[in-house]
Amino acid sequence: EHFKPLILSTWEHGMAANDVAWDILSKTGDLVEAVEQGVKVTELDLTNLSVGLQGLPDREGYATLDASIMKGDGSCGTVAFVRKVKHPISLARKVMEETPHVMLAGQGALQFAMEQGFPIEEEVLSPKAEALYNEWKKSSEYKPIINIENHDTIGMIALGADGKLAGSCTTSGLAYKMHGRVGDSPIIGAGLFVDDEVGAATATGLGESIIRICGSFLIVELMRQGRSPQEACEEAVRRLIAKNKNIDDIQAGFLAINKDGEYGAYSVRQGFNFARHQADGSDLIDSKYKL
């Protein structure tokens, strides 16, 4: 099963995202374009409550988005806590390509979006998100629990036929988070890390638990030292469990690819799945899990 190209994405929505990414990658060989356009599908998916402006809002009622993109040569761009932008992944790519910086956040990210000619959306919740938010407001308990309805960030990692890698990650983050909260997804090394010398990794789940262990960077470094992608994901989950006290409330999952086209996935608990696309077709695979 080791062959290139290979695209992996988190969760079931990764299937549709991978199809678009695969199409671009096989026609053009452009990895960055593939991982950007792929996750844009999810950013527009109205059924998805954790990616894009239709995602569940923070506790003040605002959808605030995080995204990152990275190439295996070390180029990267990210945006955090950005509002009113439909495609934060495209804004992250602009940060990578058009600025001397890696990360823009909040109002400054929005200002940059305007300068770059991004359409600025009105701030209205999607009907589904609004209904759920109103329901949540009745109790307004701040319990950052990731459950099956609330953990579908898309992280995508891709290996080209030439052995080069790229990845992308985009999310509306944790539902009902504190205003200003930033998760792992826009933090290079936490939600995404890519190195052409070794491989790539991405994460989904409770961002705080992933940031704490530099999850994606950890996985790439473990692969650099000789672990398989599967072994590296398992070690990251072991580390995450050891370093997070409230583990009963945590779900987190990792995906990894190495340069040879081997891949792996592992999660804290049952329920994580991922989409794979290779030349022989695409499938949705249930991740193995620890607890």
Ligand code: SD4
């Ligand atoms: C976050 N990792 O902001 C994201 C949430 C997530 O699927 O993965 N949802 O913490």
